[in-house]
Amino acid sequence: MKKEFRSGCPISSTLDIVGDKWSLLIIRDMLIKHKKTFKEISDSDESIAPSILSARLKLLESFKLISKTKIPENKKENIYLLTEKGIRLTPIIIEFSLWGDTNMREFNEIKNIEGLNLDKSYVIKTVEDRYNSMLLNFQ
Template identity: 70%
Template sequence: MKKSFRSSCPIASLLDLLGDKWSLLIVRDMIIKHKKTFKEISDSDEGIAPSILSARLKLLESYAIITKRKLPENKKENIYLLTDKGLDLTAIVVEYTLWGDKYMREHNTIDDIPGLDTDKSIMVDTIQNNYRAMVRTIC
């Protein structure tokens, strides 16, 4: 899994990894909607093509943002879970949500998302705790 980086800037380096139209949406599906399988993510509103989803999951896995495993009771489904590193993207996802909620309404219909008036750090903690609780139920 090769990748080259444009510069030594932390922002540019992160963009070299996740700077496309799909990667953060996959992370969103996992963090917020607790999606865990190829099928669940495929079924999102935005309609990602399987070839793209496949490539992105591989990339995210190669950078240890997600892990891929099978559960003993199902040999068909792969379960994708966020690592701590991946779950640490929550703050970015929250900031995207807040900015999009505030400024994109003039250009597009935007869903109302409850709880956006909560303190940011509490939002981030809540999301991360919910995710970890979900992981505990399946492993």
């Protein structure tokens, strides 16, 4: 996959990878909901089309935010796991959640997310620790 960026600006470069409508939602589902398979990720509330999901997974894999492997018990099915680089997006996911919770309620019936009212650094650490724990249990 060709890696083209609009500019050398770090914000612009980041948006070229995770700034579309879907990438952060895929990472959210993997990070917070521990979704690992194509089917699990495609079953999200936002109803991502299979072709778009496939393209985003390939993009995220090409930039080493996720890795793809086979399920040990089922060599036909791929599983997707966040890499350390992908896990480091946790603060961005939490910030988006906090911002949306505070600023979008008047426009949308936003679900209450347990724990968002806690200290932000605690929430970030907890999400990262839970994902890393899931990785350890999976391997």
